[in-house]
Amino acid sequence: MDVREIIHRLRAGESKRKIASDLQLNWRTVKKYASWADEEKLLVGELPCPEELQKRFIAAFPKIPAAQNQSSVSEYHEYVVKLRKEGVEIAAIRQRLRERGYAGSYASVHRYVSKLEPLTPDATVRVECKPGEEAQVDFGYAGKMIDPHTGELRKSWAFVMTLSWSRHQYVEFVFDQKIATWLRLHRNAFRFFGGVPKRLVIDNLKAAIVEACWHDPQVQQSYQECAEHYGFLIAPCRPRTPQHKGKVEKGGVHYVKRNFLGGRESTTISQANRDVLVWCETTAGQRVHGTTKEKPLERFSQTERAALRALPAIAYDLAVWKEVKLHRDCHVVFDNAYYSAPFTLVGQKLRVRGGSREIRIYTQEFQLVATHARAEQPGQRQTHPEHLPPELLDGLFLTRETCQSMAEEVGPATAQVTEILLGDPVLDKMTSVRRLLKLRERFGDERLEAACLRALTFDDPRYMTIRRILETGRDLRQDDLPPPEPASRRQPAAFVRSAADLVGHLFGGATWN
Template identity: 45%
Template sequence: MYHYRQVLVRMRQGDSDRDIAKSRIMSRKKLAEVRELALARGWLLHATALPDDTMLAEVFASKDDLPASCQSTVTPWRNEIEKWHAAGITVTRIHQVLTERHGYTGSYSSVYRMLQQIQSRRDPDVPMRLEFAPGEAAQVDFGAGPQITDVMSGEIFKTWFFVMTLCWSRHQYVEMVRDQTVATWLFCHRHAFEWFGAVPARIIIDNPKCAITRACIHEPEVQRAYAECAEGYGFKIDPCPPRDPQKKGIVESGVKYVKRSFLALREFRSLADANEQVKAWVTREAGNRCHGTTREVPLARFAEVERAMLQSLPDVPPELAVWAGVKVHRDAHVQFEKSFYSVPFRLVGQSLWLKATDTTVKLYRDHALVATHVRQQHPGSRSTVSDHLPPEAQAWQLQGVEWCVREAERIGPSCHALVLALFGNQVLVMLRAVQGVLRLAKSYGDIRLEAACRRANHFGTPTYRAVKTILQKGLDQQPERPAFDTLADTYTQGGRFCRDTETLFVH
């Protein structure tokens, strides 16, 4: 409308269309149309006031009010194009469908211009800039770090970096880590709070699995371990809506800043060396730069204002523990991080809650504690409490070879001799057989067991089955018959009836 007003002013001053066209405001053809409309409405008379912009906009037709010859060739299908575009269909596909179904002969560019016109009429998606008070909130995120080669061990591993940025001062904490597990997430929070010396009232996060078990706009489900951490430190968790990272744009910018200003062209000897360098960088460079948004120094804003507005650290740091749902295996053990922990054998097949700290592992059935172990640090290791195993397994573990020998010696010499004979087997491990023999004392008593072992030894059958049969049939209570060896001596001394005269005439 500004150009139309300038044209009318110059026409009222007496300038010709040729002179006005030289200024390249409008073409001579367009100027002739404007002069015709102005004369008809009396706008070129000095006694008449110039029309305002609203009047000019009503008089001069918009670009959409074109004659039929100037309209787009895809105008008949405008409504269908709007629906297809709203459904996410590409411009190329829309052009193909118009050609195949409706016999459209126009160009791809015509369809593209139509979509641009449709989009220009829509209300723009204008994001709202979030404002935060000092100490109100911090934003947290992970970023992909470099691949580090440890100069001492030669190990090559991938890294990530954890960033927590205070929303008001833009002061931040950065830590290089090797994974994004729940334990790493919790300890990075602790280190960040200790770095700031205080705790923000709210932590704005994305929806990582180490913090949120089910992402949802209205009622997200928080990881149990992270919820306990929030309760212990006194902050509230504020997850962003799914697929909407703009809600934590401050830390998103912080992650980019770390990548571009710190990680670029740097070398690290180890993970510890990387963390030393990044802390020095945050203190010297990142914290003392003039921030592009606040136009102030983050570390100065933090020290002068925000530090006093944050919540104090608890007197006793809360216990950081990882919770996991586990199932009891057939061997009365559960598995956690490639290590195994025993529980009472009656819980086989049931689901339990496992709570793991740096030093201990506790297992709960509902809310009842059922087992406690020292946390194992090496994959494949086992922690077994003997009382958790069935009686048979306990007997196998506790009643070893030494115990069996001592117990047999206590019962009597015959039992001791039979046990030694069983253990002397050159082919089989006879521990179960010996344990079975000794357990017979519970049913028959030590005296009868000793007698049964003596009879079994006497007849040359020192086996578990022989001792058990003797006891079941009561043979241990019958008098022993003369040994075969005594009769054999008689035969070897000259025959059955060969006796000397001294013995023959004794009576």
């Protein structure tokens, strides 16, 4: 149960009993939350942000333990069945159970017996709506269509939104039922109608409903945000009760399958979508409807179009919410890309809001902890350094050029050692260079420069050598250094014998010996 949804409906003018019916809550519960919202001044003015609203709600209504899933009567199952076959009333059954040690309530026994016995089929009453009040939505399998990008046949589905009063409808075919697709289809349908109905009756699709539970439907955050943007209310259809939205089941999906798709050869999905829009305004829109005895397009044009809510001035950003886990590398995975979040949250479940241009990461309490530009390709990493542990940051973003520049700040000897290490033709010694430069923090620039000079003098410019020099204090001694060789005495390196002396015997010449 989302209190924001209840407040949204109260602000829209729905009665408490209507809200309780739609959300399958006790009307007293809705009344309690409505009184709280009124006291908190939440029914007028601008609503607080989700995290602030959640904090205030939790403070006012602390969580209580969940009810047990197994009935307390289940251990007496065979005895209860026997008594019911004998025609014993529920009150008497409870009394017999109490004699056997049962301590539960009459309501528990009544619920248990009700589940055991089939119900008499209920009569139904047709519910008619006012213009602009309601639309009904569903998906239906549409067979295989050609993917224009690959040329291959793929399974496709038909999205149908039918305005309940006029029966005018919008149809579009898609290759998946992802939440992003679901939201895009709603946006396209509202554009087609030129407005938004007050409420949508939806089937319990995974994209629209988190859990198909009539007693406590939990609307996905993505769909709720879409509903708030356009200003419509979500009315979930009870599971396994398609008669609750018959205008779509019989006049929408079934009609599309039977009329538009019936006998139609496979085409590309883009061509099918172009054709079905024409069909909606001609064949489907101009037929005389069996119930209203009028043409849907005429009823829509003359009456219902004007009754729809106006489209928002700002286009809806197709935002998808997803629950993710922050991995040990301080990144979450969203839509095949990686986004960093504070290392203090590693291992926790977070909420990601993925818009078309921006990614926002929240805690479970809707506290914003990270914002990133959306990755442009799969596998891309978006990282803020401040999200990573400080002890692991040192050297993580250092490049060869940066290391060489830092070494030159210390002195020429340190710069020469760094150049030698980075110039190794076989091994990548960036790690050694990072460790070398980190010695500045421990020993200072002056001592590091002296140690590097000493290592160069003894022709051993390795990291381990320089560290030992610093740890033993040899960089502070100058008396054991060999005197520098005069430049005039230095001879360029050369072979003592010529190449002919070395390999001359191979060609018939003289050898070394």
